[in-house]
Amino acid sequence: MNDSCSVRLQIFLQLQAVNKDLCSKFETCFGASTSRVEILHYLLQHGEVPQSSLQKEVNIDAAAVTRHLKQLEAAGTIVRYKKADDQRATWVKLDDEAQRHIEQSYQEKSQFIEETLADFSEEELQQFLHMLSKVSDNVSRVTKQHLGGEK
Amino acid sequence: MNDSCSVRLQIFLQLQAVNKDLCSKFETCFGASTSRVEILHYLLQHGEVPQSSLQKEVNIDAAAVTRHLKQLEAAGTIVRYKKADDQRATWVKLDDEAQRHIEQSYQEKSQFIEETLADFSEEELQQFLHMLSKVSDNVSRVTKQHLGGEK
DNA sequence: CCCATATAATTGATACATCAACGATTGATA
DNA sequence: TATCAATCGTTGATGTATCAATTATATGGG
Structure with a gap:
């Protein structure tokens, strides 16, 4: 780790x-x-x-x-x-x-x-939402890759 | 809303x-x-x-x-x-x-x-973590305020 | 028309998180 | 020292999410 x-x-x-x-x-x-x-x-x-x-x-x-x-x-x-x-x-x-x-x-x-x-500016809110979406995309992509690779 | x-x-x-x-x-x-x-x-x-x-x-x-x-x-x-x-x-x-x-x-x-x-830069990761902490703080504060106000 | 297949919704089995109540042990105090 | 309170861990009851299997209905090809 x-x-x-x-x-x-x-x-x-x-x-x-x-x-x-x-x-x-x-x-x-x-x-x-x-x-x-x-x-x-x-x-x-x-x-x-x-x-x-x-x-x-x-x-x-x-x-x-x-x-x-x-x-x-x-x-x-x-x-x-x-x-x-x-x-x-x-x-x-x-x-x-x-x-x-x-x-x-x-x-x-x-x-x-x-x-x-x-205490979040509107810009920060947008950033936050954007980050969450990015993680969401990554997660769905990882799944497909790993489906074969994992036991 | x-x-x-x-x-x-x-x-x-x-x-x-x-x-x-x-x-x-x-x-x-x-x-x-x-x-x-x-x-x-x-x-x-x-x-x-x-x-x-x-x-x-x-x-x-x-x-x-x-x-x-x-x-x-x-x-x-x-x-x-x-x-x-x-x-x-x-x-x-x-x-x-x-x-x-x-x-x-x-x-x-x-x-x-x-x-x-x-696709997250180290800086973005720090930002992300910081935002999460801020939400966490807000949540615990809200609780205390609302304890009396809510039915 | 009959059958295979697809779709819609449900149920049963299982796993887990939470709250409240409980039993056991310890510490403090009157 | 007798008792009350606090702490630690556990259990029972309950609610809910998930997966797999099931029922009912619809659709399309021979």
């Missing part, structure tokens, strides 16, 4: 630690798990969508999405239904009232997000 | 996504969960330690640490024992042979870490 790698490992561990802390506080602040917020956020932006899209584009396993949706449906937060032309696909959208409630709640809670990224 | 918050929310979501991907590939590459690697890394750097230190300084719940250590002990990777002067504290250290194996394995696998952070 040489030095240049050690800095990188530190970044990796720090990334994990920050993410875990952030999720934890986020959940207590929003009153919902980050996964659930991610799903709701997607629905808020896309309106009515096929469940399959949700399952593909949200970074959560399809099985987990199914289970979240079942709970959200039971709570009346979302509605699910099929259309005549395809009995496989399930469509999902926010319940109207729930949507209004979520929009309002987002405004109240947006302060949390702003505070966790306080 | 105004614009400045939207960038921030995007960063948050991206942070999660990157972390999840990274962990997933990391695990298949290292053949051990990131939590376990974190524990082993700590032990590699600190030698013999009281279990309580491990539980405090590693970013994992104490109960989870206990369970990992039990498995690692069963596998012969670590050794646990008590000392005469305090029957509460348990001491933990890597098994000698396991330690050699891990050190060697780290060298083999360090390529993975390097590749995920490829």
Whole structure:
């Protein structure tokens, strides 16, 4: 474990630690798990969508999405239904009232997000986002390379 | 949800996504969960330690640490024992042979870490680490402020 | 029309993290 | 010294993410 790698490992561990802390506080602040917020956020932006899209584009396993949706449906937060032309696909959208409630709640809670990224200039934010994207690209590339090389 | 918050929310979501991907590939590459690697890394750097230190300084719940250590002990990777002067504290250290194996394995696998952070200059790495630390600080500060304010 | 295949969603098994409660040991103090 | 509090580690209950297998539906080629 040489030095240049050690800095990188530190970044990796720090990334994990920050993410875990952030999720934890986020959940207590929003009153919902980050996964659930991610799903709701997607629905808020896309309106009515096929469940399959949700399952593909949200970074959560399809099985987990199914289970979240079942709970959200039971709570009346979302509605699910099929259309005549395809009995496989399930469509999902926010319940109207729930949507209004979520929009309002987002405004109240947006302060949390702003505070966790306080003392960042707009330029730094862009840089940060860019770095994250770069890591993301690297990760997906590494996978393909290593798929054959690893046991 | 105004614009400045939207960038921030995007960063948050991206942070999660990157972390999840990274962990997933990391695990298949290292053949051990990131939590376990974190524990082993700590032990590699600190030698013999009281279990309580491990539980405090590693970013994992104490109960989870206990369970990992039990498995690692069963596998012969670590050794646990008590000392005469305090029957509460348990001491933990890597098994000698396991330690050699891990050190060697780290060298083999360090390529993975390097590749995920490829195309980063040393300066960028420092910046990245600095940003993560800043977020970390902000998060812990926010918690305290909000403890009273949130329901 | 029949069959192979693809797609959509779900379920079961498993693993892990967290919280809360607990038992054991130690230290401090009245 | 008897008791109360603190510390250390563990366990049980719970929630959730993941993978693999499964069911139901749709589609395309012989």
